[in-house]
Amino acid sequence: MPRRNKLLFGIIFFLLLIPSAYARDLIVSFIDVGQGDSILVEAPDGKNILIDGGGVPAYRKLSYRIGAQIVDPFLQKKKIKKLDIVILTHGHTDHMDGLLDILAAYPVGEFIDTLEGGGKVTDDEYIKILETVKARNIKYRLASVGDILDFGPSLQVRVLNPQKKRFNNPNDNSMVIKITYNKVSFLLTADIGQAAERKILSAQKDMEQSTILKVAHHGSRNSSCASFLNEVKPEVAVISCGRNNSFGHPHPETLKRLKRAGIPYLITAKKGTLTVSTDGQTYHVQTEY
Numbered sequence: 001m002p003r004r005n006k007l008l009f010g011i012i013f014f015l016l017l018i019p020s021a022y023a024r025d026l027i028v029s030f031i032d033v034g035q036g037d038s039i040l041v042e043a044p045d046g047k048n049i050l051i052d053g054g055g056v057p058a059y060r061k062l063s064y065r066i067g068a069q070i071v072d073p074f075l076q077k078k079k080i081k082k083l084d085i086v087i088l089t090h091g092h093t094d095h096m097d098g099l100l101d102i103l104a105a106y107p108v109g110e111f112i113d114t115l116e117g118g119g120k121v122t123d124d125e126y127i128k129i130l131e132t133v134k135a136r137n138i139k140y141r142l143a144s145v146g147d148i149l150d151f152g153p154s155l156q157v158r159v160l161n162p163q164k165k166r167f168n169n170p171n172d173n174s175m176v177i178k179i180t181y182n183k184v185s186f187l188l189t190a191d192i193g194q195a196a197e198r199k200i201l202s203a204q205k206d207m208e209q210s211t212i213l214k215v216a217h218h219g220s221r222n223s224s225c226a227s228f229l230n231e232v233k234p235e236v237a238v239i240s241c242g243r244n245n246s247f248g249h250p251h252p253e254t255l256k257r258l259k260r261a262g263i264p265y266l267i268t269a270k271k272g273t274l275t276v277s278t279d280g281q282t283y284h285v286q287t288e289y
């Protein structure tokens, strides 16, 4: 190839690379798993992270499995073949059970857990999850406040909870993650209650605003205190819960607090899976229904 053509070829190749390397979106999907949480993070640099897997308690004897019949098909539709990171925010069935099917079906790079010391989780599902992680040689890591997670170079990911000193309520020990992509950020609060919210606020004086808030504990009245909502000041709040769930989530008191703080909210029970795409400057929210 003549030198000039080679140079031209090189320039064209470089220009073709630019959009694929720099213009990719961060896509966060709040999967409609009924009463529970399951969040897929597709990072701009190509990593796929699954935070919780939904699930129902065994006593409900459902004829289908959330992991195999909801989360797995969702990942398949996205053509996801492997998960770089799987995170369990805390050891409750509505977050944990679905992960069993996923850990068994997908190659997973790393499993991040929070249950050191005070966890004392003895549920069969949790034990099976740890056995699966071990049997499949998945890297295992514990995370707590102050840790930084690696979702790829474009994202800043900080762990704001659990605290080093345990709360008595296991919900308050669940993992809170803040993902920042330039000007757009996501605060994922798992099932923390007001005690953990207050601790996070006091530890992070001048809590910065987050663009999107995953409302804690499916909209329970024991979470989302007014001061937390006013500090986080999200532009959109997402509530992940099941239709006609037995807990009455989201509680009217929480919805009232969100309204009073001027925060618009979307509920998976009404809108199905909620997907937020962002290039780090602006964002777009898509609902299933």
Ligand SMILES: [Zn+2]
Residues within 6 Å of the ligand: 036, 037, 092, 094, 095, 191, 217, 218
């Ligand atoms: Zn929950």
